[in-house]
């Protein structure tokens with residue numbers, strides 16, 4: 317990014333509207349190896365600046381006035397700022413700003429040096445993203461290890477449950493009813509088989525570290541999850557409203573993992589409404605294409621919502637307010653959604669309650 321600076325060097329030093337005997341001052345500023353300028357502390361007007369300042373910051377709107385220049389550098393619209401480290405709009409380079417009061421020939425001046433720290437910031441940013449990646453990997457791995465242990469422990473009893481249920485179903489069929497028992501046993505078997513499928517996928521995932529992603533129909537995923545929760549919803553006299561946008565594109569996802577996320581979110585929503593009077597319990601599942609062309613799924617409840625303090629801890633593993641909760645539902649959801657290059661989010665629902673949502677890419681936008 318040297319061309320503007322070189323041009324500025326050729327152009328030489330600029331002087332402000334009131335030179336204030338600044339010939340000597342400009343000579344001094346020119347000797348400084350950073351962008352450097354002096355402003356009158358009484359009026360804020362630029363008095364003198366070296367060539368580097370002219371090249372780096374001298375073309376910015378308001379550069380001849382201290383406050384206007386700062387507004388440009390710190391402004392929300394054009395510049396980005398991290399404390400005294402600012403990003404110049406246009407060039408996009410980062411500067412560390414230092415101010416020093418200085419009186420020259422009885423003129424009170426504020427001396428600004430702007431040191432170009434772009435390289436340091438770039439290094440920091442790349443370290444940060446490496447750290448984030450590492451953190452993400454370690455989170456995935458600890459969830460993976462935990463899941464592997466659980467999978468190992470649960471596999472046997474689940475297989476036994478399915479066997480017992482099959483046996484019981486046969487007995488009921490032979491005895492010719494009652495039909496309610498048959499239905500309950502079938503529902504229990506569906507649940508157990510789903511649990512087994514989740515566990516099988518988790519084991520596979522831990523082994524291969526590579527879930528199977530392909531194009532999936534979101535409405536089918538929603539159906540599967542609702543089928544698993546139907547009994548619980550009936551028991552709680554809960555209305556579930558579906559608002560899936562028509563002709564929704566497919567999602568690029570591991571089907572069982574997304575089912576797991578949605579199941580966790582809907583379960584949380586149902587649990588959040590345990591204490592709410594039946595007439596007010598309303599659960600709504602929405603899906604639509606968002607402005608980034610991702611599929612956005614939202615689970616909206618009419619529970620008590622979350623305080624600021626609660627919402628900050630929400631995604632930490634083992635944070636729970638339930639006597640029967642493990643506090644890993646949302647942590648797992650987040651790992652899964654991040655794996656899918658999506659976003660898990662929370663917001664307050666209009667009219668009370670919470671919205672938990674996530675985004676997923678469509679097959680054509682996968683990375």
Ligand SMILES: Nc1ncnc2c1ncn2[C@@H]1O[C@H](COP(=O)(O)OP(=O)(O)OP(=O)(O)O)[C@@H](O)[C@H]1O
Pocket residue numbers: 580584585588617619620621622630635636637638640641642643644645646647670672
């Ligand atoms: N829809 C919601 N409304 C209000 N609070 C919620 C909602 N969803 C989650 N929470 C809060 O976040 C906490 C963490 O949720 P998370 O799903 O991670 O764990 P859990 O539901 O407590 O246990 P489990 O591991 O069985 O899922 C909950 O205990 C609850 O306090």
Ligand SMILES: [Mg+2]
Pocket residue numbers: 580583584641645646
């Ligand atoms: Mg939960």
